[in-house]
Amino acid sequence: MNSVEDALGIDRSPAALLGLGWNDAALQNILKEWPDRPFIDDESVEKAVEDGRLSLFNLDLGVYLSLTDEHSFMSRYGLTRSSGAITVCRVVLFGQFRQDVNRYEGAVFAGLDTRSSFQAWSEALGRSEWVHTVAGVVRKARWRPSGIVVDVSFTPVGECRLISITPAFTQDAIATQSARREVHAQILSPEGVISSLRAPLTSPDLMRSMQGVGYPSKLDEASSYGEIDFSSDQGFDLYAAPRHALNFPTSENIPPATLCLSGARYRHDLDFKSVQWQGALPFGITFDDGPDTVLAKIGQPVESEDFDEMEGFHRWRFDSFDLHVLYSLVEDCVYRVTLLGRKKVGRQSAVRLKPSR
Numbered sequence: 001m002n003s004v005e006d007a008l009g010i011d012r013s014p015a016a017l018l019g020l021g022w023n024d025a026a027l028q029n030i031l032k033e034w035p036d037r038p039f040i041d042d043e044s045v046e047k048a049v050e051d052g053r054l055s056l057f058n059l060d061l062g063v064y065l066s067l068t069d070e071h072s073f074m075s076r077y078g079l080t081r082s083s084g085a086i087t088v089c090r091v092v093l094f095g096q097f098r099q100d101v102n103r104y105e106g107a108v109f110a111g112l113d114t115r116s117s118f119q120a121w122s123e124a125l126g127r128s129e130w131v132h133t134v135a136g137v138v139r140k141a142r143w144r145p146s147g148i149v150v151d152v153s154f155t156p157v158g159e160c161r162l163i164s165i166t167p168a169f170t171q172d173a174i175a176t177q178s179a180r181r182e183v184h185a186q187i188l189s190p191e192g193v194i195s196s197l198r199a200p201l202t203s204p205d206l207m208r209s210m211q212g213v214g215y216p217s218k219l220d221e222a223s224s225y226g227e228i229d230f231s232s233d234q235g236f237d238l239y240a241a242p243r244h245a246l247n248f249p250t251s252e253n254i255p256p257a258t259l260c261l262s263g264a265r266y267r268h269d270l271d272f273k274s275v276q277w278q279g280a281l282p283f284g285i286t287f288d289d290g291p292d293t294v295l296a297k298i299g300q301p302v303e304s305e306d307f308d309e310m311e312g313f314h315r316w317r318f319d320s321f322d323l324h325v326l327y328s329l330v331e332d333c334v335y336r337v338t339l340l341g342r343k344k345v346g347r348q349s350a351v352r353l354k355p356s357r
Helices: 004-008 027-032 042-051 070-077 116-127 171-186 190-196 203-208 213-227 291-298
Strands: 056-057 063-069 088-096 130-134 137-141 148-154 160-167 225-228 237-241 257-269 304-307 311-317 321-330 333-341
Touching: 042 056, 042 063, 042 070, 042 088, 063 070, 070 088, 070 160, 070 171, 116 137, 116 148, 130 225, 130 291, 137 291, 190 203, 190 333, 203 213, 237 333, 291 311, 291 321
Parallel strands: none
Antiparallel strands: 056 063, 063 088, 088 160, 130 137, 137 148, 148 160, 225 237, 237 257, 257 333, 304 311, 311 321, 321 333
C-alpha cells in the first residue's frame, strides 16, 4: 500500500479519514499494517477515551493520525461519520520533516501534495486565512477549503514540512469559543498573572479579577493539589505555593504558610480534554505558532530546551518568572504556555514534558 489515498480509493484524499470512528472497517483496513496497531487493544482505547487522545504514526508512509473521544469530537466538529469510542480528528502528512520520516507521496487535494510550495497552495486555494513569517520567509499558513482546516508548515528554505488537516468547528462550537473569549477578556490575563505573582490567593484583587470563572468555589483545590484546575471549561490552570517557598522581598508581611499565586498554565484545545484558552498569551504567542515563530517573537536566547520525535519545549528565565512553552512538533503548534513565579533556591518547580494532566 503506497498511501492512505490508495486504501481510500483513487478519488478520495486523506481528509476523508476525518470523522471516521475506531470501529470503521475502512479505517481498520488502513491501520492493519501500521506499526502501532498490534499494541492497541480495548484497554488502550479506554485510556484514549479517558485522556481524549490517541496518536498513531506510520513513518514509512509519512502519516500521523490523532483521534479523540467521540464526545469531544462531536462537541467541536459535529456528528461523526462512523461509530467508535474514538474518532479521527486530525490527519498530518509529512513532507521534509525528519530523516527517519518518509515523505507522504500521495495527493492531498486540488492537485497539491507535500512538494507544493506556498505559492502553489495560494494559486490553488486563494489567499490564506493567515500567514506566519520568520525573517521574511513563510513558515506556516492556513486555508479553509470545503469545510476543513488545512495548516501547511514550511522549512526555512520554503519546502513543505508538513500538512495538518482537521475538521472545521461547528457554528455552535464557534459561538461557545466566542463566549469564552469574552470571559477571558474580563479575567486576569497572563500579564496580570505575572504582576500578581506572590499575591495571596484570597487577596481582594485576585478574588475580584477571577470572579467570572467561579474562582472562590475552587480555592480548596489549591490546598489539596497546589493547582486550581479550570482546564475543562476555560483552558487554563493556576499554580499556588506557600509564601515560605517563594522568593519574597523581605518587607512583605505575609504569614509563611499563606498560599500565594505562583504561576499559570494555558492549554491548547484537546490537551488532556482541555478546551483552549481564548485570551491573549504573553509576547504575542499564539497556539498556532511553531517553535521558530515563538523564538522570533520572544527575541532572546532560551535558558533551556529539550526536543524528541513528537514534542519539545523552550524555557526562558526573566526577572520574576520563567516562561515555559511546550510544542507538538508533529502538529507544529504550541500546546502549553506556562508561567512560573520565582521560588527560593532548590524549590523551583520542574515542568515535565508529559505530565499526567
